[in-house]
Each structure stands twice: as structure tokens, then as C-alpha cells.
Amino acid sequence: MSHAFNRRAVFAQVTAGVAAALIAIPAMAQEGESEQQLGNAEWDREIVLGGGSATGNSRILASALGRIITENVAGLRGSGAVSPGFDAESAIRTHNGEFQGGVGTPLIIANATQGVEPFPSEGADLAFWFYHNEVPLKILARSDTGMTEISDLKDSTVALGPEGTSNYLISEIVFEANGVSIDDLNVRTMDTSEAISQLQNGNIDAMSYVRDYSGAILELTTARDVTLLQPTEDSFDEIAEQMPWAGPVDWPFYEQYPDMQVPEPGMVFTSPEFMFLDADLPDDVVYAMTKAVWENIEVVNRSSSVFENVNLQEALKRVPIEPHPGALKYYQEMNVPGVEEYLDSDSE
16 A cells, blocks of 8 residues: 655644644642643543454553543543444544544555545545554464365355454455455454354354454463464465565464464464544644653553553554654654654755
8 A cells, every 4th residue: 555645744734833732831839849741721632542342452552541641631531442343443433523543554544544435435534643563363263173274264154343344354355365255255244352252152163353462362262272274375475465564474472372273384464553543633632642652651561461562663663644743743852763754854
């Protein structure tokens, strides 16, 4: 996917807003207190971030960010919300004003901004906030089906996320590159938590979801023998043409899921995940949120082992949509790698 941004326009917007961007509000002098308070009590805003299914790590991340915002930015009340349709649902709800952002993946959020169905034709006005990690696509089958490769899925009953979600689109691309059409499957649409339960109970043959380490998956592997289905090497180039960021990579969770059956070569495809925001959020609000998050990132790092390596130096590691100017202002101040791509050459 190629996304052409007007980087000069973004920079102009950032620099023009420097004077109006967040000024930390001095707190009434308390004994020995010298720090300034971020935010403005008059903002009086809810910041709701969509975080995927109730049992997923993305919800943990969204909740941790909500806590940081609430505790460190005056006038903002942050929270993480469950969104079973993951980033597709979060994008639509952000467009409708119910959320102010969420966890996103490249295919879905780019489609949302471009108005690709099922998103509104005018496109959702979303902006990039920061990158946080990459998540493997787990294509899991009951071991008693005898399946070991993705190509074995033909004529089986497979749980997928709703059509148009990242789980569905990424699975469809990977399946087809391995010789399996969606039409070859008995697809049952459900969220990740339900799919795990249905596979554990033997009601489906397989499931395909982008999912990081999860206690629910660990429980599944201890309750039932499951196999991580493998791609064929012939599929790699075709998948790379459509998802150049997807790998494949070595399976990262041998130790975490010791009972899972992982045939050779032990490869999976991945999807980067990042935070996005409503592009209409004021620059000073986003600047305050961004500064608060990175000055308190240990809250995120401690929330789950999945996020223990989230760090400011990788905030702009992958930028599939235009960044929010309020966030860019902070990244400029901190000289985050990659921010130079958004600088006007006349101003360097």
C-alpha cells in the first residue's frame, strides 16, 4: 500500500500551532512542588480508546493509556473500551464521535481513511499516534483434524472476524496465497474470544486471528491439542506484494505455548499495530496526551509482557496514515527517529 502524505503541509500545521499548542498549566505552588501540570481543566473531554475484544491485549493497552491520560492531563478523562470488531469497529466509532481513537492495523485504518467499504465513502478522518508492536496471525486447527498446513483448510469450518476487519482481510490474503479461497470454507463469523471457546469445545475445525500472547490461547492449548498451520514457501512472494510488512517471521511463542503443535518450518505472518486518533482532536490536547504517555510509559510496559518493549524511539517506526500534528510536535521536541521526514527543509 502506498500513502502519499503532504509532509510540508503537516509540518506547517505543526509549526503554526506551536504558540497555541499546550502550555503546561502551573499548579498552585505546593511546598517543594516545581513541576507544571499538563492540560487545562476547561477542556472537560472524554478520551475513549477502542481496544478490541474483552480478553485481548489491545484492551489492556487502551486501558493503560486511559489511566495515564486521566492521571496526568487536567481536563481529560481517558478510558479503554471493548470493541469486538477491533480496529474496523473502533475506526467507525471514532468517525461517529463515540471514540476518540483506538488500536489499529495498516490494512484497516488505511481503508477507513480512503473510504473503502464497509467504511463511509467520504473516509474517516483519522491520524496516526504511535507504533507499539507487531502481532502474529495465528491460524490454529484442532490437531485431531490432521491438518498441518494452511492449504489443508479446504472444506473445513473456520472462525474468522467479521468481513472487513483486519482479521478477515489478512486471513483472506494468506489463505488465497496458499491455495484456499474463502468460498472453499464454511466460515463462521465471531470475535476472537468466542472463536477460542468454540475451538476448545470442538465446534469448529480452525480459527484465524491476529492475536498476541494471550492467557485465553494458553488455556486453549492446555485443554485441547491444537496445531499452528504452516504456509507454503511458494506463498511468501504473493503475500509480500499485498502486505510488505507481514513477514513471514519465526514463530515467537514456543516457550509461552509449550503444548501447541508447531510443524516445520514454524513460520507465521504478522501485522503491525499502532494507536490512531480522531484527526479533529485539537493539537494542544494531543500534544498533552502524547507527552503524558511517553513520560509515563512504564505504566504501559508493566501492563502486559506484550508491551514491555514499547518505547519512544520506535514511536514512528511504521506510519501508514498521516500523523497527528499534536503528536508530531512532541516527537520533534524529542528528536524521535523518523520525525525528520516531516520537517520542512527550509526550517531545518
